[in-house]
Amino acid sequence: MGEGARSVTAKVLAMLEAFTPATPDLSLSELARRAGVSLPTAHRRAAELVAWGALERGADGRYRIGLRLWEVAALAPRGLGLRDVAMPFLEDLYEVTHENVQLAVREGLELVFVERIAGRHAVPVLTRVGGRFALHATGVGLVLLAHAPVEVQEQALAAPLHAYTPKTITDPDRLRELLAAVRRNGYAVSDGQVTLDALSVAAPIRGADAAVVAAVSLVVRADTAEPIALAPLVQAAARGISRMLAPRPGGW
Amino acid sequence: MGEGARSVTAKVLAMLEAFTPATPDLSLSELARRAGVSLPTAHRRAAELVAWGALERGADGRYRIGLRLWEVAALAPRGLGLRDVAMPFLEDLYEVTHENVQLAVREGLELVFVERIAGRHAVPVLTRVGGRFALHATGVGLVLLAHAPVEVQEQALAAPLHAYTPKTITDPDRLRELLAAVRRNGYAVSDGQVTLDALSVAAPIRGADAAVVAAVSLVVRADTAEPIALAPLVQAAARGISRMLAPRPGGW
Numbered sequence: 001m002g003e004g005a006r007s008v009t010a011k012v013l014a015m016l017e018a019f020t021p022a023t024p025d026l027s028l029s030e031l032a033r034r035a036g037v038s039l040p041t042a043h044r045r046a047a048e049l050v051a052w053g054a055l056e057r058g059a060d061g062r063y064r065i066g067l068r069l070w071e072v073a074a075l076a077p078r079g080l081g082l083r084d085v086a087m088p089f090l091e092d093l094y095e096v097t098h099e100n101v102q103l104a105v106r107e108g109l110e111l112v113f114v115e116r117i118a119g120r121h122a123v124p125v126l127t128r129v130g131g132r133f134a135l136h137a138t139g140v141g142l143v144l145l146a147h148a149p150v151e152v153q154e155q156a157l158a159a160p161l162h163a164y165t166p167k168t169i170t171d172p173d174r175l176r177e178l179l180a181a182v183r184r185n186g187y188a189v190s191d192g193q194v195t196l197d198a199l200s201v202a203a204p205i206r207g208a209d210a211a212v213v214a215a216v217s218l219v220v221r222a223d224t225a226e227p228i229a230l231a232p233l234v235q236a237a238a239r240g241i242s243r244m245l246a247p248r249p250g251g252w
Numbered sequence: 253m254g255e256g257a258r259s260v261t262a263k264v265l266a267m268l269e270a271f272t273p274a275t276p277d278l279s280l281s282e283l284a285r286r287a288g289v290s291l292p293t294a295h296r297r298a299a300e301l302v303a304w305g306a307l308e309r310g311a312d313g314r315y316r317i318g319l320r321l322w323e324v325a326a327l328a329p330r331g332l333g334l335r336d337v338a339m340p341f342l343e344d345l346y347e348v349t350h351e352n353v354q355l356a357v358r359e360g361l362e363l364v365f366v367e368r369i370a371g372r373h374a375v376p377v378l379t380r381v382g383g384r385f386a387l388h389a390t391g392v393g394l395v396l397l398a399h400a401p402v403e404v405q406e407q408a409l410a411a412p413l414h415a416y417t418p419k420t421i422t423d424p425d426r427l428r429e430l431l432a433a434v435r436r437n438g439y440a441v442s443d444g445q446v447t448l449d450a451l452s453v454a455a456p457i458r459g460a461d462a463a464v465v466a467a468v469s470l471v472v473r474a475d476t477a478e479p480i481a482l483a484p485l486v487q488a489a490a491r492g493i494s495r496m497l498a499p500r501p502g503g504w
Contacts, residue, residue: 008260009300016324017304024327048261052269053359056330059461065324067359070331072268072317074382075276078308079322084381091369107305107319117343129336130326209311 011037015045016054016065021131025062078105082214083115085244086205089237090117093218096233100125100219102200104140106148107132109156111141114214123198123221136161136175137168139202140215142188146179147204147212153179167192187235188215189227199225203238207245216241263289267297268306268317273383277314330357334466335367337496338457341489342369345470348485352377352471354452356392358400359384361408363393366466375450375473388413388427389420391454392467394440398431399456399464405431419444439487440467441479451477455490459497468493 018026018034026034032042046063049055053068074080086103093101094117102125103115110132118125127133135141135148135156145156153176161170169175182188187203194200202217216238218230270278270286278286284294298315301307305320326332338355345353346369354377355367362384370377379385387393387400387408397408405428413422421427434440439455446452454469468490470482 009264009297010304012261012264013301013304013306016321019324019327021327024329024333045261049265052262052265054265056328065328065331067328067330067357067364069268069321070325070328071359071364071382071384072271073322073325075271075273076308076317076319076322077276078319079317080381081276088370105319107323112319112323118340129332130323132323 011035011041012045012049015042015049016069019063019065021128025058025064027062031063078213079114082245086115086214086216086241089240090115090216093117093216093233093237097218097220097230099123102127102140102202102217102219103214104133104138104144104217105214106135106144106152109135109152109159111135111138111144111215123219124195125198125219134162136170137164137190137193139188139190139200139217139219142178142182142190143202143204143215143217144212146182146188164194165192165196167196169193185231187231189231191225191227192222197222199227201225201227201230201234203231203235205238205245206242213245214241263287263293264297264301267294267301268321271315271317273380277310277316279314283315330465331366334497338367338466338468338493341492342367342468345369345468345485345489349470349472349482350374354379354392354454354469354471355466356385356390356396356469357466358387358396358404361387361404361411363387363390363396363467375471376447377450377471386414388422389416389442389445391440391442391452391469391471394430394434394442395454395456395467395469396464398434398440416446417444417448419448421445437483439483441483443477443479444474449474451479453477453479453482453486455483455487457490457497458494465497466493 014035018031028042032039046055050057053066055063056066057063090101101117102113104111104113113127113129113131116127116129135145157172157175163170187201190200198219199222200217200219202215204212205214205216207213218234266287270283280294284291298307302309305318307315308318309315342353351374353369356363356365365379365381365383368379368381387397409424409427415422439453442452450471451474452469452471454467456464457466457468459465470486
């Protein structure tokens with residue numbers, strides 16, 4: 001009997017998830033080891049993936065994720081689809097503030113940054129498009145956590161919460177109060193909770209069924225920030241994006 | 253004997269390529285038909301792809317490309333990798349012109365738009381991030397074609413060339429002259445060759461080995477455009493991006 005279909009699907013996906021932000025290019029033997037397959041199997045599967053365009057092989061013989069996979073993945077409604085809808089509003093936020101603008105969605109117990117416009121002279125931020133981050137520290141994370149199902153919240157609060165700075169809130173009870181305030185106020189403020197010099201103001205984006213599907217934020221210098229002034233700006237952008245998402249039939 | 257590994261890899265990929273810009277969400281039966289597999293096989297594979305996050309299933313029961321695939325695909329050096337390097341330069345181009353800015357790479361006989369900043373009051377353009385376009389009409393396409401291997405050029409010129417407007421150049425000999433001029437001048441001008449009201453000026457981006465790996469363009473209103481004034485601006489941005497790519501070990 002040959003390999004079961006289930007194991008092969010899983011192994012094809014393992015070939016793809018071998019690539020990470022820390023290891024965006026791999027030799028064949030690294031790829032085989034990370035995917036947990038033999039060298040000949042890795043060689044055959046890699047050749048098939050290269051032929052399709054899911055992987056590309058450089059002049060240096062190393063494998064990288066291919067452009068064709070990126071083209072297909074660009075159809076993800078929570079990836080570039082959301083990004084395309086949101087982009088004009090993000091550009092407007094950037095134009096009027098010249099600060100960092102971020103768009104994120106929740107994936108399990110983490111957030112994924114879908115878009116980021118970095119102000120050239122704005123406070124440095126730790127984010128990367130396609131990158132992940134914990135939910136309990138950033139403005140967008142607090143918004144996404146505040147509107148997550150209760151079981152997700154409890155799982156997130158039960159896990160060890162990393163203190164990025166002395167101002168990061170890691171006490172579950174204090175976080176529960178904060179999340180209730182986020183829901184009440186309609187926005188979240190993260191003040192020095194990721195890096196001491198940055199403050200972010202984030203607001204929820206709602207999909208067709210009014211469920212929160214994403215969050216948008218401005219990240220500014222903590223010492224000169226006026227969260228009260230920034231909140232309406234971010235909330236207005238979030239509402240604009242939500243309005244564009246609302247007519248979608250089916251929703252997501 | 254079970255299914256051969258080759259056919260399964262191909263069938264897993266067929267599940268992904270069933271999704272297109274025209275059909276970003278599919279029912280199970282649509283997915284099975286497009287992937288060329290039986291309904292039970294499609295059901296099993298879709299469940300595995302959903303479990304991994306390559307697909308997502310909406311409240312409407314329809315399948316869409318999943319965020320996890322987008323995260324992995326974001327590692328494509330010719331996708332978001334190139335985009336991340338180029339973005340500050342694209343933002344600068346946008347800031348000083350408020351016109352449409354585009355970034356594209358060649359994939360076979362077509363180009364793929366990797367990034368696009370759309371001017372709010374700028375001339376409308378036909379592009380979409382992740383979308384494809386012919387090489388012989390747009391500014392970025394002419395740059396990518398001018399610097400493609402000779403066999404790619406001949407294949408592109410031998411194919412039927414669509415006339416998007418009466419100004420689109422579809423005569424292979426005239427195109428050969430134009431491509432030579434693009435290489436000589438260091439930039440391409442497409443004047444009304446995609447839509448009559450738009451003019452684009454594009455310049456080549458070079459990788460570590462000086463090969464052209466991408467192209468950047470400004471797209472402006474044809475009636476008020478001054479290509480001679482725009483070319484240095486676009487070329488400077490292209491050189492800036494090339495300089496950021498040059499230190500890459502290995503190259504791509």
